[in-house]
Amino acid sequence: MxxxxxxxxxxxxxxxxxxxxxxxxxxxxxxxxxxxxxxxxxxxxxxxxxxxxxxxxxxxxxxxxxxxxxxxxxxxxxxxxxxxxxxxxxxxxxxxxxxxxxxxxxxxxxxxxxxxxxxxxxxxxxxxxxxxxxxxxxxxxxxxxxxxxxFAESIGALDDPQTFDYDWSFADNMPLYEDFSYTHSTRSFPIYNLGDVTLDPNNAPVYQIFYTGASNGLTIENRTTGDVWRYSGTTRTGDTLVIDTVFARVNGLPVTDLTNWADLRFAPGRNDIRITGTSGSFEIKFDFRFLYF
The missing domain is CATH 2.40.30.200 (Elongation Factor Tu (Ef-tu); domain 3)
Incomplete structure (x- = not known):
């Protein structure tokens, strides 16, 4: 000081x-x-x-x-x-x-x-x-x-490795014996909400989803909560679509009006995600901060 x-x-x-x-x-x-x-x-x-x-x-x-x-x-x-x-x-x-x-x-x-x-x-x-x-x-x-x-918020960011050296611990609901990630390149995968509370764009302190790749009518479905988010437009190889709370952008330009304005919620624990409308190789990445009682 x-x-x-x-x-x-x-x-x-x-x-x-x-x-x-x-x-x-x-x-x-x-x-x-x-x-x-x-x-x-x-x-x-x-x-x-x-x-x-x-x-x-x-x-x-x-x-x-x-x-x-x-x-x-x-x-x-x-x-x-x-x-x-x-x-x-x-x-x-x-x-x-x-x-x-x-x-x-x-x-x-x-x-x-x-x-x-x-x-x-x-x-x-x-x-x-x-x-x-x-x-x-x-x-x-x-x-x-x-x-x-x-609520309390998690400190560890989803870009950080889920280890004890990066502000994570089993007290934060980390699942035992599970290999979990928040970056995927397949059409079906799990996303874990490590918090105590269902996350949605209205309560999460950080809520972003990044999709990079080509698509036509991209749809993201959370089969655990029943929520479905749709984008009626297209993206090309190398384009990045960002869902930032309730808003969407492609390469920085707003495209929210081309979505169904749906909230994608993530229940505590495992959420089973399915993606359709992709074309070729792609990557999807999730960035949240979790909420705790």
């Missing part, structure tokens, strides 16, 4: 705050990161994740006892973190407090990654103010993060 006034830097470099199992790192959209213990001199005493927060819809039917469940929404949830800020003296405390505020409020949204679960990240906002209770050169406080989506 760099400081405008170099006179303070040696003081901070000598300050060591232990990282508990509940310690976490802040990840910003520009790729920069700050660790609560080593960068912000904050001891994390607890990291409490609220359970999923459902709204259940019911309808009473005349002449039938009770009510019938007609649907459910999963709402935003909160993470409450109990912290203790450390400094070497009261002057240093003032500087450390300002750095903490800057870290938490400089962006409207950012990710946090708990040391205890390094393969998942939470997209959060800080919606509430908090007032540290200062005693000398330390202070206690509680941060309340809001997770607007209600």
């Amino acid at each position: 760099e400081y405008k006034h170099d006179i303070f830097a040696p003081v901070y470099k000598r300050l060591k705050v232990p990282a508990t199992k509940d310690n976490f790192t802040i990840k910003y959209d520009d790729g920069s990161m700050l660790n609560m213990a080593s960068d912000l001199f904050t001891l994390i005493r607890s990291f409490s994740i609220e359970s999923p927060n459902p709204t259940v819809y019911r309808r009473a039917i005349q002449g039938k006892p009770g009510a019938t469940v007609t649907g459910r929404d999963l709402n935003e949830r909160q993470i409450r973190v109990v912290c203790e800020l450390y400094a070497l003296n009261e002057v240093d405390y003032t500087l450390a407090e300002k750095e903490l505020y800057k870290a938490l409020y400089k962006d409207a949204e950012f990710y946090i990654v708990q040391d205890a679960m390094p393969t998942r990240q939470w997209r959060v906002t800080v919606d509430e103010a908090f007032t540290p209770t200062q005693e000398g050169s330390t202070a206690e406080f509680t941060i309340t993060f809001t997770v607007s989506s209600g």
Whole structure:
């Protein structure tokens, strides 16, 4: 961490705050990161994740006892973190407090990654103010993060090998004894959703499908969910068709109006995919981030 006034830097470099199992790192959209213990001199005493927060819809039917469940929404949830800020003296405390505020409020949204679960990240906002209770050169406080989506996201990208060295683990629903891939050149293959939640263009933080090759009336069917996506146009050898959430492009040009506007969903676990309308050799690649409770 760099400081405008170099006179303070040696003081901070000598300050060591232990990282508990509940310690976490802040990840910003520009790729920069700050660790609560080593960068912000904050001891994390607890990291409490609220359970999923459902709204259940019911309808009473005349002449039938009770009510019938007609649907459910999963709402935003909160993470409450109990912290203790450390400094070497009261002057240093003032500087450390300002750095903490800057870290938490400089962006409207950012990710946090708990040391205890390094393969998942939470997209959060800080919606509430908090007032540290200062005693000398330390202070206690509680941060309340809001997770607007209600879910954690996978950190590992689908381009990364599915190994322990690339932010994946069996805690992330990796199937045992299965050789699975997200790039294929055959017309039938499985796609695994390693998350806890069905993925669709409306909820996935990253949702893209890339088809490269010639085609006429390309159709992608998920036999597991029953969803069918169709493109009534054609592509040539070397062309790339991209499905980006609900939109489609061929070589960067929009072609959504030539599709059936269908959502391709991917249920948790194995999804059996079939492709028709291909011509010659082709490659299809899937890029998702998975969602977890």
